[in-house]
Amino acid sequence: MDHLQAIRAFFRVVETGQFNSAAQSLNIPNATLSKAIKSLEQHLGVKLFERNTRRVTVTNDGIAYYQRTQHLISELDNIESMLGRSQSSPSGKLRVDTGGAVASNLLIPRLPEFCERFPDIQVQLGVTDRTVDVIGENIDCAIRSTAEDQDLISKKIGTLNWTTCASANFIQRYGKPLHPQQLAEDDFPVLGYFSAHNGQLHSLQFKQQQTSLEITPSCKVMVNESNAHLAAALAGLGIIHTLDFMVRPAIERGDLVTILEEWRPNPLDVYIAYAPSRQLNTKVRVFIEWVTTIFNDLDNE
Secondary structure (H helix, E strand, C coil), rough: CCCHHHHHHHHHHHHHCCCCHHHHHHCCHHHHHHHHHHHHHHCCCCCCEEECCCEEEHHHHHHHHHHHHHHHHHHHHHHHHHCHHHHHHCCCEEEECCCHHHHHHHHEEEEEEEEHHHCEEEEEEEEEECCCCCCCCCCCCEEEEECCCCCCEEEEEEEECCCEEEHHHHHHHCCCCCCHHHHHHHCCCCEEEEECCCCCCCEEEEEECCCCEEEEECEEEEEECCHHHHHHHCCCCCCEEEEHHHHHHHHHHEEEEECCCCCCCCCCCEEEEEHHHCCCCCHHHHHHHHHHHHHHHHHHC
């Protein structure tokens, strides 16, 4: 491994906090990464990490070296991504993370057009409803519903509407609730959605003109994955409060029936988040442009 690659290996260890994770993200053996770090330390004449069996700690010299060279590596990446073939035909692996609903219903159906337009980009689509560590897991960009991570650049790419609905069989059995507060009662079973990260049940948000309500239902059935949430609604297990694009095809088929339409909450803002070092990366740029058109088209339907 040459000197520049050793510096990149050092950066991955700092960013992930682990030698094993850094080696995995770079697709190299642990021994190769350790050898590269040792070679870099010998070249610099300082110790970059303190290691024991439980953790890796960056030394003061390591912190200083990282801070002083970070902009150089970032600038080199930007230059390489903007020059030559990568400008007209970006290539290489693009790691994208998103939730199951967005992946299955929005990205994958239109992914063939992206692959045809950029045949030299290898898309690695991570699908999970947990919030991934974009920097630590070496993700190029992630589609999210918040812009709270101050370590990332977050660009708004669209909005998504909410819908409350239930299966036709469910409506025949229970009828339609006339007010959101009825969903807090056992007379109208609600399909809960709990966080895959912390297990917390998501509350239901409703709004009518200037009146906003937050309902925390008592749920007999709860799931932590969006496609399973939809499947449970189709099975007639309860009322579902979810993003409109998820249920719209089933509503148009008559499998699901909308309820409480006058109580729609504000649309959900959607962002694409990426590390500052990816800001001028051509692969990331063309993907952001492409995925933004998907959400724009959704708004215009």
